[in-house]
Amino acid sequence: xxxxxxxxxxxxxxxxxxxxTSLRSLRAxxxxxxxxxTEKGAAQELTxxxxxxxxxxxxxxxxxxxxxxxxxxxxxxxxxxxxEIEVIxxxxxxxxxxxxxxxxxxGLITKLNVTSVKEMGKIMGAANKELSGKADGKxxxxxxxxxxx
Numbered sequence: 001x002x003x004x005x006x007x008x009x010x011x012x013x014x015x016x017x018x019x020x021t022s023l024r025s026l027r028a029x030x031x032x033x034x035x036x037x038t039e040k041g042a043a044q045e046l047t048x049x050x051x052x053x054x055x056x057x058x059x060x061x062x063x064x065x066x067x068x069x070x071x072x073x074x075x076x077x078x079x080x081x082x083x084e085i086e087v088i089x090x091x092x093x094x095x096x097x098x099x100x101x102x103x104x105x106x107g108l109i110t111k112l113n114v115t116s117v118k119e120m121g122k123i124m125g126a127a128n129k130e131l132s133g134k135a136d137g138k139x140x141x142x143x144x145x146x147x148x149x
Contacts, residue, residue, distance in 0.1 A: 003051045003091060004033055021080075023086035032058055052133035053093050059085055060136075091108045093133045098143075101135055105143050 007029050014022040032054045036046055066081035085103070089095075096104070108114075108123050120141075127140045 002045075002082065003048075004030070004046075006091070007033070021083045022087050024046075025084040028084065029055065029057060029091065031087060049132060052092065055088055056133065056136070058088050059092070062088070082103075096135045099144050101131075101139060102147065104131070105140070105147055109147060114148070117145060120144055120148065 006115065007026050011023065011026045011030065014026055033051065036050060036054050037044070062081045062085045066078050066085070069075075069078040069081060105123065105127060108126055112119075112122050112126065114120075114123055123144050124141065127135075127144070128137060130139060
């Protein structure tokens with residue numbers, strides 16, 4: 001079943017359960033998927049990779065908002081964002097742990113024979129392609145910098 005169908009079913013379930021947090025998050029997912037499908041030049045049906053990118057963008061937006069709310073001492077608004085992140089992440093593939101990410105990146109560094117931070121772009125390209133949906137780009141970048149220094 002496609003992500004869109006799954007989300008639609010989960011919206012019905014959340015409505016029946018009167019779960020406002022899930023409902024708000026699921027509606028955001030549905031809206032983002034619909035926008036992605038209707039963008040200029042977009043395919044009629046979204047690929048799984050495109051769906052994952054949409055979900056990652058939603059999580060990233062909420063994390064940025066949560067950081068802002070934390071810095072402004074707005075725990076009430078922070079909690080809303082944190083709850084939505086939790087719901088949206090259920091639809092993403094399992095994320096790699098930091099140890100798994102370290103070992104994968106170390107393998108890439110060895111494979112591509114990279115020795116300095118100046119060559120970081122080689123690793124970033126390969127890592128982003130292979131780890132799409134499994135690790136955040138920011139986490140990949142930080143891991144590469146740490147391992148090369």
